[in-house]
Amino acid sequence: EDKVVQSPLSLVVHEGDTVTLNCSYEVTNFRSLLWYKQEKKAPTFLFMLTSSGIEKKSGRLSSILDKKELFSILNITATQTGDSAIYLCAVGVISNEKLVFGKGTKLTVNP
Amino acid sequence: GAVVSQHPSRVICKSGTSVKIECRSLDFQATTMFWYRQFPKQSLMLMATSNEGSKATYEQGVEKDKFLINHASLTLSTLTVTSAHPEDSSFYICSAGPGTGDYEQYFGPGTRLTVT
Numbered sequence: 001e002d003k004v005v006q007s008p009l010s011l012v013v014h015e016g017d018t019v020t021l022n023c024s025y026e027v028t029n030f031r032s033l034l035w036y037k038q039e040k041k042a043p044t045f046l047f048m049l050t051s052s053g054i055e056k057k058s059g060r061l062s063s064i065l066d067k068k069e070l071f072s073i074l075n076i077t078a079t080q081t082g083d084s085a086i087y088l089c090a091v092g093v094i095s096n097e098k099l100v101f102g103k104g105t106k107l108t109v110n111p
Numbered sequence: 112g113a114v115v116s117q118h119p120s121r122v123i124c125k126s127g128t129s130v131k132i133e134c135r136s137l138d139f140q141a142t143t144m145f146w147y148r149q150f151p152k153q154s155l156m157l158m159a160t161s162n163e164g165s166k167a168t169y170e171q172g173v174e175k176d177k178f179l180i181n182h183a184s185l186t187l188s189t190l191t192v193t194s195a196h197p198e199d200s201s202f203y204i205c206s207a208g209p210g211t212g213d214y215e216q217y218f219g220p221g222t223r224l225t226v227t
Contacts, residue, residue, distance in 0.1 A: 034215070042117075042204045042218040043155070088154065092216075097143050097208055099216060103154045 002027040006089050006102035014110050017079050021105045023089030024071040031092040033065055033072050034099065038086045046074070046087075079109045113139050115207050117219035124195055124226055131191045132222045134205030140185035141207035145216065146178070149202045161188040161205075195226040 003026045032050045036043035047056045049065035056063050065072045086106050090099040114137040124130050142163045147155040160168040167180035179191040202223055206216040
């Protein structure tokens with residue numbers, strides 16, 4: 001059975017801290033790994049990763065994939081209160097467009 | 112990025128009635144759309160895959176007669192919750208991707224359904 005595990009489930013930090021969110025997966029026929037940010041409504045797309053070792057970066061957020069060890073990390077530097085959200089990791093498999101989601105990491109950034 | 116809309120954003124209905132939720136891809140065509148359900152403080156649960164011009168594929172445990180899906184065009188899929196009960200109250204989200212081979216999916220803003 002395809003599985004995506006995120007850790008930690010919950011994290012509380014202070015503004016300015018750097019955080020690393022983890023996502024490990026066990027799927028057959030891996031296609032891609034995606035990170036989403038969910039605040040009060042539906043998730044918004046952050047990154048899609050398909051190749052190992054290539055960092056994707058957007059402002060203070062960055063992510064990298066390790067297809068040998070089957071995990072990805074999402075880094076957020078100089079966190080702000082607006083980064084408070086649930087971060088979801090999802091894996092897509094070859095042959096269909098379905099995504100398998102992890103349970104998410106709830107990040108709280110305190111002022 | 113690609114834009115997906117949902118309507119309505121919030122609906123309250125009485126037990127026993129049916130509710131239709133629309134999902135539209137605004138700037139791309141989507142042969143496949145996905146319907147998810149999310150309970151409070153939980154991750155997204157895939158309910159079904161909506162295929163344009165053919166029957167939807169339901170995940171195990173999801174009642175196809177209760178959650179009717181129609182994907183009549185390349186930009187519109189609808190989910191109808193039939194004979195709604197309070198336990199159907201949830202946040203329903205659709206997603207779609209341009210299907211260009213990279214399998215990015217974009218989510219609609221979601222519909223909060225409350226059944227009284």
